[in-house]
Amino acid sequence: MEKIYLTEDGIILKKGKPVTDNVLPLLSNTIELDPGFTLASFFAIIDRYKSFKKMSELLETFLTMAKAGKGQFPKTHEIEGLVFYKTIAMKGFPGKPGIQIYNSLKGIKNKRTKALKFFQMESLLEHELILGDLKHIVFGDGQDMFTYETFYTLFEFIEGITWEMSFNFNPLQCSIRG
Amino acid sequence: MEKPHKESKIVLVIEDEMDMRFYLMALVKSLGFEPILTRNGFQGLDVLDTVRPDLIILDVMMPEKGGALVYQELKIDPRYRDIPLIVFSGVDPDSFVHYVKMLNTGQKEKGQKEKIPFPEYYVEKSADPEYLKKIIKKCIH
Amino acid sequence: MFKKILFATNASPACDAAAKIAFELAEKYESELILFHVFAEPSHGSGAFVTDYVTGEKESVGPDYGDWVKEEMKTTYEPLIQKHGEPTYETLIGIPSTEILRYARKNEVDCIIMGAHARQDDPGAARFRGIVGTTMQKVALWAKCPVLIISRPCETCFWYFNQIVFGTDFSKASMSAFQFAYKMADHIGCKLHLFHALNIETSQAGVSPGQKSIEEMIQNAKEKMETLYVSKMENFDNYEISVWEGVPYVELLKFARETSGDLIVMAHHAREVEIEDAVMGSTVEQVVLRSACPVASVNKPDRL
Numbered sequence: 269m270e271k272i273y274l275t276e277d278g279i280i281l282k283k284g285k286p287v288t289d290n291v292l293p294l295l296s297n298t299i300e301l302d303p304g305f306t307l308a309s310f311f312a313i314i315d316r317y318k319s320f321k322k323m324s325e326l327l328e329t330f331l332t333m334a335k336a337g338k339g340q341f342p343k344t345h346e347i348e349g350l351v352f353y354k355t356i357a358m359k360g361f362p363g364k365p366g367i368q369i370y371n372s373l374k375g376i377k378n379k380r381t382k383a384l385k386f387f388q389m390e391s392l393l394e395h396e397l398i399l400g401d402l403k404h405i406v407f408g409d410g411q412d413m414f415t416y417e418t419f420y421t422l423f424e425f426i427e428g429i430t431w432e433m434s435f436n437f438n439p440l441q442c443s444i445r446g
Numbered sequence: 447m448e449k450p451h452k453e454s455k456i457v458l459v460i461e462d463e464m465d466m467r468f469y470l471m472a473l474v475k476s477l478g479f480e481p482i483l484t485r486n487g488f489q490g491l492d493v494l495d496t497v498r499p500d501l502i503i504l505d506v507m508m509p510e511k512g513g514a515l516v517y518q519e520l521k522i523d524p525r526y527r528d529i530p531l532i533v534f535s536g537v538d539p540d541s542f543v544h545y546v547k548m549l550n551t552g553q554k555e556k557g558q559k560e561k562i563p564f565p566e567y568y569v570e571k572s573a574d575p576e577y578l579k580k581i582i583k584k585c586i587h
Numbered sequence: 588m589f590k591k592i593l594f595a596t597n598a599s600p601a602c603d604a605a606a607k608i609a610f611e612l613a614e615k616y617e618s619e620l621i622l623f624h625v626f627a628e629p630s631h632g633s634g635a636f637v638t639d640y641v642t643g644e645k646e647s648v649g650p651d652y653g654d655w656v657k658e659e660m661k662t663t664y665e666p667l668i669q670k671h672g673e674p675t676y677e678t679l680i681g682i683p684s685t686e687i688l689r690y691a692r693k694n695e696v697d698c699i700i701m702g703a704h705a706r707q708d709d710p711g712a713a714r715f716r717g718i719v720g721t722t723m724q725k726v727a728l729w730a731k732c733p734v735l736i737i738s739r740p741c742e743t744c745f746w747y748f749n750q751i752v753f754g755t756d757f758s759k760a761s762m763s764a765f766q767f768a769y770k771m772a773d774h775i776g777c778k779l780h781l782f783h784a785l786n787i788e789t790s791q792a793g794v795s796p797g798q799k800s801i802e803e804m805i806q807n808a809k810e811k812m813e814t815l816y817v818s819k820m821e822n823f824d825n826y827e828i829s830v831w832e833g834v835p836y837v838e839l840l841k842f843a844r845e846t847s848g849d850l851i852v853m854a855h856h857a858r859e860v861e862i863e864d865a866v867m868g869s870t871v872e873q874v875v876l877r878s879a880c881p882v883a884s885v886n887k888p889d890r891l
Contacts, residue, residue: 325837431710439843440844
């Protein structure tokens with residue numbers, strides 16, 4: 269499957285040319301992010317290619333927040349950047365043992381990941397966002413994870429970030445912690 | 447219940463769930479042994495700095511430093527590798543074997559010659575208490 | 588406001604956020620705080636063994652078990668105990684939800700506080716499990732008092748409470764939730780937001796209702812709130828009515844964010860169903876999963 273490129277300005281490039289319409293078939297394409305791609309760039313893509321908004325009832329809300337927040341919220345310095353990565357977790361207990369495969373968006377600080385739940389979404393917008401390696405966790409072991417190179421589809425990217433951002437409805441007066 | 451021996455055998459329990467710690471404490475005491483209870487891998491390894499138990503009962507699914515990682519450390523450390531160890535887990539043994547295989551792959555890449563053995567004693571949490579007692583007695587005596 | 592608060596815990600890190608709120612609320616309202624733990628008997632095949640070890644009787648626990656759990660809890664919650672004071676400890680062997688409900692009923696508990704789950708998960712992994720655990724579901728369903736569900740910690744919520752958000756879908760069940768929210772706001776003297784989300788569905792052939800029609804619906808909803816709720820508020824006037832258009836859980840979370848809501852009060856379930864058939868409504872679940880503040884699930888008006 270042909271790789272597509274997501275630019276800092278929120279444009280999807282296919283074979284070097286901007287995609288203008290009919291974007292839904294691209295959801296299964298693997299992606300690469302241009303250097304300088306930020307969380308704001310992600311929302312710029314959703315804003316430009318409005319079909320993607322139908323993927324979640326939350327995206328319209330996020331777009332409004334992102335536009336309203338531009339320039340209003342200072343960029344947080346509690347992280348150095350953002351990473352989107354896949355996890356394969358072997359889960360043992362409770363319940364039946366099994367495998368969970370999911371995507372996460374986390375902050376990066378001193379080469380370690382940091383949960384984003386307590387951050388205001390607007391304070392994350394200007395941070396560079398990169399695609400990370402796949403992590404294989406066994407039985408919830410947070411210390412020793414196996415990592416592997418992997419790829420991401422456009423669908424995973426949009427869906428995963430939307431899910432993660434849905435945990436960021438922090439009261440506007442809340443200061444950043446963690 | 448068996449009365450504690452004059453010099454009780456010590457059983458180190460590494461288990462993050464409170465109810466499970468109580469259960470294991472009750473079971474170990476009922477055999478006349480002395481339990482030392484710890485809540486996570488870090489605490490368990492700390493105890494080993496000062497106490498040499500006669501048996502370690504190790505849970506697998508624990509937050510932060512999981513049981514499999516603790517198992518790895520115990521089995522490659524010459525000070526601890528010969529202490530009898532029961533892996534006591536809600537995870538089925540095949541899953542744990544899978545993890546040990548992966549750890550051994552990682553070891554190879556790190557250039558370490560020591561391979562982590564598969565556990566000699568593996569008891570699932572759903573097992574009958576009498577079975578666990580039998581294994582504990584077998585390990586210690 | 589709360590004479591007795593029961594905090595049900597298994598002393599795992601997943602209960603830490605709920606513990607903080609339980610201790611802080613109890614101190615603020617000078618309530619008796621009961622740290623309640625149930626040794627889940629059948630879960631590991633160990634229950635019968637433990638019962639034999641302790642006393643051989645299910646209903647009572649020997650001093651060994653009770654004292655041991657008390658010491659564990661003291662160790663786990665030492666910083667909170669030092670800061671807020673010593674709670675009461677209760678330990679039992681049995682099925683957690685059954686024992687929690689029985690104790691709460693027998694001892695006239697005014698509020699139950701629980702974490703949403705017994706174990707923590709990353710947001711990514713959270714999509715694989717039920718939004719709340721089965722114990723939580725059962726307690727929220729059958730409790731005769733409000734149940735505060737704490738899904739995640741809020742580092743800055745400590746007013747308890749400043750802005751209460753009551754979310755309604757105008758169901759019969761919502762009336763109990765309203766009564767609790769109003770009573771709290773009146774007692775504390777804080778602001779009460781009465782909030783409804785208008786979920787505009789497209790009509791046939793994919794045609795959306797026109798703007799005028801939406802405005803009429805919003806106005807109707809506001810009038811309904813006046814009739815149903817405001818009319819019952821006697822002299823209380825520190826309230827605001829808001830009706831937003833959109834998906835209920837999304838709009839409620841947005842609203843709570845913008846108003847800095849520090850408590851969301853909702854009915855346990857939306858539909859008018861028999862209690863035995865009620866499950867936690869999807870809106871409540873989605874709000875519980877993401878809310879930065881506690882969510883009070885109210886089912887019955889008995890202890891309001």
